[in-house]
Amino acid sequence: AQTIHQWPVAEIKAVGSPLSLGCTIKGKSSPNLYWYWQATGGTLQQLFYSITVGQVESVVQLNLSASRPKDDQFILSTEKLLLSHSGFYLCAWSLPGTGGGDTQYFGPGTRLLVL
Amino acid sequence: GDSVTQTEGLVTLTEGLPVMLNCTYQTIYSNPFLFWYVQHLNESPRLLLKSFTDNKRTEHQGFHATLHKSSSSFHLQKSSAQLSDSALYYCALRITGNYKYVFGAGTRLKVIA
Numbered sequence: 001a002q003t004i005h006q007w008p009v010a011e012i013k014a015v016g017s018p019l020s021l022g023c024t025i026k027g028k029s030s031p032n033l034y035w036y037w038q039a040t041g042g043t044l045q046q047l048f049y050s051i052t053v054g055q056v057e058s059v060v061q062l063n064l065s066a067s068r069p070k071d072d073q074f075i076l077s078t079e080k081l082l083l084s085h086s087g088f089y090l091c092a093w094s095l096p097g098t099g100g101g102d103t104q105y106f107g108p109g110t111r112l113l114v115l
Numbered sequence: 116g117d118s119v120t121q122t123e124g125l126v127t128l129t130e131g132l133p134v135m136l137n138c139t140y141q142t143i144y145s146n147p148f149l150f151w152y153v154q155h156l157n158e159s160p161r162l163l164l165k166s167f168t169d170n171k172r173t174e175h176q177g178f179h180a181t182l183h184k185s186s187s188s189f190h191l192q193k194s195s196a197q198l199s200d201s202a203l204y205y206c207a208l209r210i211t212g213n214y215k216y217v218f219g220a221g222t223r224l225k226v227i228a
Contacts, residue, residue, distance in 0.1 A: 032214060044152075044160065044205060044218040051214060059215055090159060104216070106159035 003027055004107040006091050012113045016080050021110050023074040023091030031093040033074040034104060035066055038088040050074060051096075086114045117142040119208050121219035128226050134178075134193040136222045138206030141187065149182050149189040150207040152218075160205060164191070167211075196226045 005024045013019060025031050035047040048066040050056045056066045063082060067075045074091055089110045094102040122137040140147065148167045152160040166173045166182040166189065173180055178193045189206060206219040 034214075034216075043220045044207075046216050046218075049214040057214070103162045103165065106161065109159055 004091060004093060004105065006089075006107040006110050008110060009108070010111040010113075012115065013081050015083055015114055019076075019078050019081050019085070019112070021076040021089055021112075023076075023107055025072045025074075025093045028072070028093060028095060030071055031095055032102065033068060034092040034094075035074065035076050036090040036092060036106075037062065038090060038109075040087065042087070044090070047076070081114045083114050086112055088112075117144075117147075117208055117210065117215075117217045119206050119217050119219035121204075121206050122222045123220070125223045125225060128196045128224065130198055130226055130228050131195050134191070134196045134200065134224065136191040136204050136206075136224065138180075138189045138191065138219060139187050140189065140206075140208045140217075142208060142210060144210045145184075146211045148209045148211060149180075150209070150216075151178070151180060151189070151191050152205040152207060154203040154205065154221075156202070163204070196224075198226050198228065200224060201226045 003026055007022045033050045036044045037047055038044050046059045048056050048058055050068040053068055053071050056068055064078045091107040092104040094104045118141045120139050150165045151163040153163045154160040164173050164175050164180050169184045180189050180191050182189050203221050203223050205221045208217045
């Protein structure tokens, strides 16, 4: 059974419209959670991370916000999409390891096209 | 700030030849964790290798890498490329005690028959 689910699988949205992407982790207690963005052919850019419910830290400012309303849920959103938001959004989880070497496990991702 | 530099762009190899993908990093911290992630077409990235220990070789699925803090390098190697190795490879850096990851630009490896 898949541990990490992301929804939706893909979206086509208009510039200026709102966006909400979700990620759910099943079977893992208190994981660290991460959001990444990958432009087509581009690198992985970490957007946010959360190590506990209700607390989210921003890594880069891309006019996006994130929330962790439950231990197993991570939400990425914006009120106004920009063309530059197009790309592949990946949620990842890890369990705290020793010395910072915890492996990140990536979800299947959401493809977003902003027109 | 912290950064990771990889072999740029596309590396094309004939099956059976050795693989060497370069990764160097910059950080002011002395205890970085280095990772190699692999992303096959239309898939998500998955961990290939990771290391924290200086001068210790780490191996997985035929690939190996050694973290050299003296040269700030973590090059990925394999003795013999296979067609199934064709993928995008990312080198990444994390500072111990920090939850921020810095990924390199990625190197696309294409193995041809």
